[in-house]
Amino acid sequence: MTGNEPRIDYRSLFDHMIEGCQIIDPGFRYLYVNEAVARQGRHTKEELVGRTMMEMYPGIERTEMFSHLRTCMERHTPQRLENEFVFPDGNKGWFALLIEPIPEGAFIFSLDITERKLIEHDLEDAKIAARNIIDDLAQEKERAQGIAEELEKFKLAVDGVSEHIVITDPEGIILFANPAAERITGFTRAEILGKKSGSRELWGGLMDTDFYRTLWQTIKVEKKTFSGEIKNHRKSGEEYDAHTVISPILDDEGGVEFFVAIERDITKEKEVDKAKSEFVSLASHQLRTPLTSINWYSEMLLGDEVAKTARRQDEYLAKIHAGSQRMVVLVDALLDVSRIELGTLQTELKPVSVTGLLGDVIGEQKPQIDAKRITVATDFPKQVPVLETDPSRVRMIFQNLLSNGIKYTPSGGRISISVSLEDSRNVRVVFSDTGYGIPKKDQDKIFTKMFRADNIKTKGEDGTGLGLYIVKSVLTALGGSVRFESEENKGTTFYVTLPLAVRQ
DSSP states (O other): OOSOSOOOOHHHHHTTOSSEEEEEOTTOBEEEEOHHHHHHHTSOHHHHTTSBHHHHSTTGGGSHHHHHHHHHHHHTOOEEEEEEEEOTTSOEEEEEEEEEEETTEEEEEEEEOHHHHHHHHHHHHHOOOOOOOSOOOOSOOOOOOOOOSOSHHHHHHHHHSSSEEEEEOTTOBEEEEOHHHHHHHOOOHHHHTTSBTTOTTTTOOOSOHHHHHHHHIIIIISOOOEEEEEEEEOTTSOEEEEEEEEEEEEOTTSOEEEEEEEEEEOHHHHHHHHHHHHHHHHHHHHHHHHHHHHHHHHHHHHSHHHHTOHHHHHHHHHHHHHHHHHHHHHHHHHHHHHHHHHTOOOOOOEEEOHHHHHHHHHHHTHHHHHHTTOEEEEEOOSOOOOEEEOHHHHHHHHHHHHHHHHHTSOTTOEEEEEEEEOSSSEEEEEEEEOSOOOOGGGGGGTTSTTOOOHHHHTTTOOOOSOHHHHHHHHHHHTTOEEEEEEETTTEEEEEEEEESBOOO
16 A cells, blocks of 8 residues: 555445445355345345345355355355246246455355347347447446545455446546456556646546536536546547546535546447447338338239229239338348447358359349340359358359349340459459449549449439449458449449468
C-alpha cells in the first residue's frame, strides 16, 4: 500500500456490483451474499446467510459447480467455469463463476449469462436477427458507504471483475484503478494514477461541456450517484461507448471523501442494437415491393372481369409466383446480411473443387441463361488444387456473381468464367460479362449495402442491392478478396481470390 489508496468497506462495494459476490465457509455455509447473488439464486439475502448451500439448493452437491468449489477449498486453487444451474422450482440458468480460496473458505463471483446462452441458441436454431446478448446495465449504483481498514482484503475481488473501476479524491484525481481499467482503456496503471479521471489526457474529454457540468453538479454538489452513457477513447485513439456509474463516498460530516467510478464497455451492445435496427429497416424496405405486387395481382384475380379470362389468370398467377420467389431470395439475403453484421456467420471447412462447384452453379442458373440467350464460356484448367474452405459460402459468392452477370447483361450477350492458380497459396476465379457496366461515379460504392448503380435502375431489372455486399463480406471472412474493372456499356470483370486453405 502506498498510503494514497482509500480504505473502502469491501462489502459495501460488493453490494453495488452487477456481478454476484458471496463468501462460503469450509462447511459451504453462506457468510455473506450481495444483492446480485440474492437475485440470481431466487432467495433474499436474509434467507441465504447462515444457511448451507445444500439446505438452500438440494442436490447441489452433485453439480459441477460444487465439485469445483470443493476443489478450490481443499487444494487452495482458483477455479473458473461456466455452469448450468437448476433451481428447486425447475427453472434453469447459466452462470460464469470465478472461485477464489480465502482463509474463511472461498469467494465466489458469479455473472448471470443465461440470456447470452439463450441468444446463442436462438441464433443457431432459428436463424433470426440478433437479440441483445448482454444484460442492459440499468440499475443505478447506490452511493458507496463506509471506510474499510485495508484495501488489500478486497483487492482480489475488484481485480477479478470485468467492469472498469477507479477510485478518486474529491477533485477527481485517480487513487486506484483495477486491471479492467487498463484492459478497456489501453492505459497502464502507472499512466492512470495521479491523473484526473475522464480527462482528455486519459480516456475522456469527448463529451460536450454541458455534459461534464451536469455530471459534476450531480456527484459533487448534490452528492448523488450519476448514471449514464458516455463516449470515451482508448489510448490508441479508438472511440468506445461506456455505461458509467459514479458514486460519492461521504465522510461523517456529509462531505465528499472519495468517488467510486464503475464503467462498462457497451460498444458491442450498441453495435448489435444498430444492426438489429438496420435489419428491420432493410427488411421492411425490401419486402414492400414484392408484397405490393402480390397483393395487387391477387385483387385482380378476385375481380369478375379477370375471372372470365383464363389467359389473364395464368398471367397474374405467374406474377404472384415471381413475387413470392423474389421474397424468398430477399429473405435469404437479409438473413445472410444479419449474420455477417452480427458476426454469427459460421464456416464449416471441407475439401472443395472450385471447377466442380462452378459447374453446379452454372447448371442451377441455366434456365435464366437460356431465357436471355446468353453464351457462357468457361476456361477451367485440367488440374486445380482442391481448396480447404466452406463450400456453402463459396457457392454463395459464385451464385451472386453469376446471377448479377446474367441479370445485367442484355439478351444475346456473353459471360466468361475462368479459373487459374494465382500463386502457391491462392486460386483466382474471374467472372467477365458484356453487360451494362458500372458508371465511373458509382464504382467506389459498388460493395456497399443497398446500393444499385444509376444506370441499372433505369433498365427495370430487379435487385436487392445486397449481392455484392454479401460477396465482399463472405470473402473477407474466408480470407479472400474481390476487385473489379468496368466500363459503362462495355461490361464488367470481377476478380475473386480464394485461399487454398482458410486460416481459423
